């Protein structure tokens with residue numbers, strides 16, 4: 001493991017992607033997304049924190065920052081020249097950027113996850129899922145890359161292209177340099193991040209929380225998917241869940257924009273990601289706004305959640 005401050009030379013993202021054997025066009029695409037994040041981080045730090053006066057596909061009020069981050073991402077993806085279709089949590093349809101761009105990539109993204117945390121100045125993020133070709137309605141196991149950018153006290157970028165999970169930090173020149181390579185998850189979780197209201201949990205999920213409490217796991221929930229998943233990956237030790245709820249059998253989180261990319265990253269770190277009954281990456285999306293229950297992190301605990309849900313619901 002390389003740690004910031006301990007390396008003599010900083011390895012930047014582009015060089016690392018090349019040395020990781022990532023295809024040139026995919027390297028270019030990931031670096032363009034990294035560029036977009038520099039504008040998003042600036043908007044978060046200094047931009048308008050108010051509402052936009054519009055709502056998204058889920059009926060949620062959009063912040064000016066949601067709309068701006070979405071625009072920044074889309075512009076950059078269009079300019080990259082390697083993207084055919086995009087879908088964003090903040091827009092209603094799949095948008096064709098260059099319909100004849102066969103053989104390149106399509107991107108599903110959540111430009112600013114955790115908008116409800118913006119006013120209280122907690123960490124938020126951008127989540128990105130990349131497929132080869134133009135079809136975004138594929139099982140998550142077909143992703144060729146997934147990444148998130150975490151806007152916390154520091155800005156970090158964590159990606160996988162199917163060859164492990166690697167973390168980069170933004171330096172004073174706004175360049176991403178390697179912090180950790182090949183992040184690995186332990187089999188058992190010592191921390192847990194439970195989303196959704198507990199009084200709406202099913203008996204199986206309630207039983208799972210009791211199991212975690214009984215084994216002494218610590219509760220660490222920020223309310224932002226990106227910082228919560230980042231915590232379990234960087235600490236190598238945790239489980240995040242946003243389960244099926246009474247009145248919301250599909251949970252809250254979105255398969256295309258949030259769950260598939262996080263599931264790919266978690267699996268690449270040696271963890272597991274499930275909807276309680278099935279591997280997330282095997283779920284065939286029916287619509288771009290599909291939601292699924294989610295249990296992701298250390299594999300023994302994801303298996304325990306599945307076992308309790310199978311027996312108690």
Ligand code: AHG
Pocket residue numbers: 060089110112113114115116195196223224225226242252
């Ligand atoms: P978004 O801000 O993109 O709508 O998503 C927020 C998500 C995710 O970050 C978090 O895990 C979850 O919503 C939290 O939901 P609750 O507020 O229901 O806990």
Ligand code: MN
Pocket residue numbers: 089110112113114258
């Ligand atoms: Mn989101």
Ligand code: MN
Pocket residue numbers: 066089110111112113114115
């Ligand atoms: Mn969002």
